[in-house]
Amino acid sequence: MVLKLCSKSSSLQVLSESSWKPKFQLSVIALRSCNMEKVPHFLIHQKDLRHVDLSNNKISGKLPSWLLANNTKLKVLLLQNNFFTSFQIPKSAHDLLFLDASANEFNHLFPENIGWIFPHLRYMNIYKNDFQGNLPSSLGNMKGLQYLDLSHNSFHGKLPRSFVNGCYSMAILKLSHNKLSGEIFPESTNLTSLLGLFMDNNLFTGKIGQGLRSLINLELLDMSNNNLTGVIPSWIGELPSLTALLISDNFLKGEIPTSLFNKSSLQLLDLSTNSLSGGIPPHHDSRDGVVLLLQDNNLSGTIADTLLVNVEILDLRNNRFSGNIPEFINTQNISILLLRGNKLTGRIPHQLCGLSNIQLLDLSNNRLNGSIPSCLSNTSFGFGKECTSYDYDFGISFPSDVFNGFSLHQDLSSNKNSGIYFKSLLMLDPFSMDYKAATQTKIEFATKHRYDAYMGGNLKLLFGIDLSENELSGEIPVEFGGLLELRALNLSHNNLSGVIPKSLSSMEKMESFDLSFNRLQGRIPAQLTELTSLSVFKVSHNNLSGVIPEGRQFNTFDAESYLGNRLLCGQPTNRSCNNNSFEEADDEVEDNESTIDMESFYWSFGAAYVTILVGILASLSFDSPWKRFWFDTVDAFIHKVRNLLYIVSDSWFV
Numbered sequence: 345m346v347l348k349l350c351s352k353s354s355s356l357q358v359l360s361e362s363s364w365k366p367k368f369q370l371s372v373i374a375l376r377s378c379n380m381e382k383v384p385h386f387l388i389h390q391k392d393l394r395h396v397d398l399s400n401n402k403i404s405g406k407l408p409s410w411l412l413a414n415n416t417k418l419k420v421l422l423l424q425n426n427f428f429t430s431f432q433i434p435k436s437a438h439d440l441l442f443l444d445a446s447a448n449e450f451n452h453l454f455p456e457n458i459g460w461i462f463p464h465l466r467y468m469n470i471y472k473n474d475f476q477g478n479l480p481s482s483l484g485n486m487k488g489l490q491y492l493d494l495s496h497n498s499f500h501g502k503l504p505r506s507f508v509n510g511c512y513s514m515a516i517l518k519l520s521h522n523k524l525s526g527e528i529f530p531e532s533t534n535l536t537s538l539l540g541l542f543m544d545n546n547l548f549t550g551k552i553g554q555g556l557r558s559l560i561n562l563e564l565l566d567m568s569n570n571n572l573t574g575v576i577p578s579w580i581g582e583l584p585s586l587t588a589l590l591i592s593d594n595f596l597k598g599e600i601p602t603s604l605f606n607k608s609s610l611q612l613l614d615l616s617t618n619s620l621s622g623g624i625p626p627h628h629d630s631r632d633g634v635v636l637l638l639q640d641n642n643l644s645g646t647i648a649d650t651l652l653v654n655v656e657i658l659d660l661r662n663n664r665f666s667g668n669i670p671e672f673i674n675t676q677n678i679s680i681l682l683l684r685g686n687k688l689t690g691r692i693p694h695q696l697c698g699l700s701n702i703q704l705l706d707l708s709n710n711r712l713n714g715s716i717p718s719c720l721s722n723t724s725f726g727f728g729k730e731c732t733s734y735d736y737d738f739g740i741s742f743p744s745d746v747f748n749g750f751s752l753h754q755d756l757s758s759n760k761n762s763g764i765y766f767k768s769l770l771m772l773d774p775f776s777m778d779y780k781a782a783t784q785t786k787i788e789f790a791t792k793h794r795y796d797a798y799m800g801g802n803l804k805l806l807f808g809i810d811l812s813e814n815e816l817s818g819e820i821p822v823e824f825g826g827l828l829e830l831r832a833l834n835l836s837h838n839n840l841s842g843v844i845p846k847s848l849s850s851m852e853k854m855e856s857f858d859l860s861f862n863r864l865q866g867r868i869p870a871q872l873t874e875l876t877s878l879s880v881f882k883v884s885h886n887n888l889s890g891v892i893p894e895g896r897q898f899n900t901f902d903a904e905s906y907l908g909n910r911l912l913c914g915q916p917t918n919r920s921c922n923n924n925s926f927e928e929a930d931d932e933v934e935d936n937e938s939t940i941d942m943e944s945f946y947w948s949f950g951a952a953y954v955t956i957l958v959g960i961l962a963s964l965s966f967d968s969p970w971k972r973f974w975f976d977t978v979d980a981f982i983h984k985v986r987n988l989l990y991i992v993s994d995s996w997f998v
Contacts, residue, residue: 348373366389370392378401394420399426409433421444433462453476458480463487464488475494479504509533515540524547542566543567543570557583568591600620614635620642640663646670654677671693686709692712702723705810706790718822721827817838825847828852833857844869848869865888884908
């Protein structure tokens with residue numbers, strides 16, 4: 345018999361307090377999203393349960409030990425998304441196959457004998473709890489365990505040797521976000537069936553262990569955000585099935601192994617935030633949609649023209665690359681190109697105008713010069729095909745025999761009709777799911793005065809150009825008004841001149857617009873008030889003049905957006921736009937100009953004085969009529985002064 349109640353809107357409420365004693369025995373009970381606060385008491389009378397689903401409720405306190413003890417045939421127990429605080433297991437071995445207790449509030453030591461009590465478990469998920477202590481060595485007794493998620497808990501210590509040798513059927517192992525330590529697989533293991541290994545955000549130390557070489561079926565390896573040291577071993581690129589490798593946020597040094605760039609199967613390589621040096625190895629052709637995240641290292645040299653072959657996302661920010669931006673070839677796939685914070689020089693190549701699927705372009709904080717190519721307006725910024733590498737799906741799925749022939753109708757009922765019914769009922773339950781290991785791309789981009797990380801759906805909506813902190817000159821291309829999908833444009837801290845084009849008012853989705861610290865002049869176009877999505881607007885420290893536009897979003901910008909433009913008036917500045925104020929502003933400018941003229945005058949006068957004096961002294965050095973005339977004049981002047989002094993002194997005494 346089956347009892348199934350479910351409320352997608354969580355409006356259903358099942359009363360768990362009751363003395364009701366049913367006269368029938370259930371095989372399946374599913375009370376999902378029923379707002380229950382306790383395990384229904386009538387279940388204590390059930391002895392033949394095979395499948396129990398109490399997920400997405402508000403049940404707190406202890407998990408009753410009688411639930412498992414009374415139902416020795418129980419195969420599936422789903423408790424996720426509740427408030428359980430204590431996980432009590434039976435005292436004797438149980439045949440449970442599937443356990444999901446994720447997203448609860450368990451905060452005690454993980455049962456040391458878990459592997460002995462549940463030796464037949466094939467799926468166990470305790471993600472997002474607060475289990476404490478070391479991983480129990482009894483886990484190694486789960487020979488058939490194929491999916492284990494221990495992530496987001498407080499486990500610490502080393503991985504038990506019995507665990508990495510005993511669980512030889514493991515396909516997916518998630519240990520992320522704990523406090524596990526020690527070296528990562530320093531010795532060979534029996535986890536040869538492993539497809540996905542997630543060890544990120546722990547306290548693992550030492551070198552990348554040789555034991556990983558035995559993981560011949562490994563497709564995804566994530567060791568990010570640990571304390572790993574040493575170099576990236578060349579053999580890691582020789583793992584035959586490796587599709588994604590993430591080792592960011594560690595203390596690795598040395599050069600990037602060439603073997604990693606020789607793998608045609610590699611889709612994701614994240615080596616960011618280490619101390620890697622040297623250049624980027626030659627990139628051979630690989631499948632489409634490759635993601636290379638190499639930012640925040642000490643990589644140097646020039647960037648090869650062929651680097652973008654089949655690459656969809658390239659992040660080289662904050663390294664030491666020099667030379668010109670290469671004239672990339674085969675750029676039809678690139679959607680995100682981030683070169684910020686290097687030592688790149690020269691002009692922005694016109695070949696970048698061929699980025700037909702570009703979404704984010706960041707060339708800021710380099711030494712680029714010349715004008716901004718107007719043909720950048722031909723790039724898609726939303727009109728090309730959608731980028732597919734934000735949510736990775738590397739095809740990591742269990743093989744068809746993952747449960748070794750286990751089928752619900754065989755285990756739940758010997759009756760053929762009931763078996764088919766049970767199988768249909770549980771079609772959406774985890775046994776019929778396609779298990780996949782997935783990760784998301786996290787991309788950092790500066791917008792709205794912040795440098796944030798975007799991922800998933802938020803990243804798909806972000807389209808931006810950042811050319812700030814360079815030495816670009818010339819005018820802002822009028823054609824930029826055609827970038828209708830653009831949400832962020834930053835051209836600040838350059839040497840741009842001319843006026844702000846009125847055509848930019850066509851970029852209706854613009855949210856962040858920064859033109860500060862340039863040499864722009866003229867008025868702020870009133871048409872920009874049509875940018876109703878604009879939340880950040882900055883034109884400070886230019887030579888702009890006239891009335892600041894009012895209305896819509898422009899009523900929300902403060903004086904900081906306009907600093908350093910003395911001829912701007914109106915709100916939110918303190919300068920009114922009447923004639924007197926304009927005259928005062930003009931007087932200020934004239935005073936400044938007068939000060940500059942006087943300074944020039946003093947320098948000119950001094951130079952003329954020195955020139956004349958030198959000329960006189962030079963003429964006196966020769967015997968000439970001019971010399972005699974000069975001395976006669978001086979003698980006459982002295983004689984006059986002496987006579988005048990005598991007359992004054994005589995009259996004084998009289």
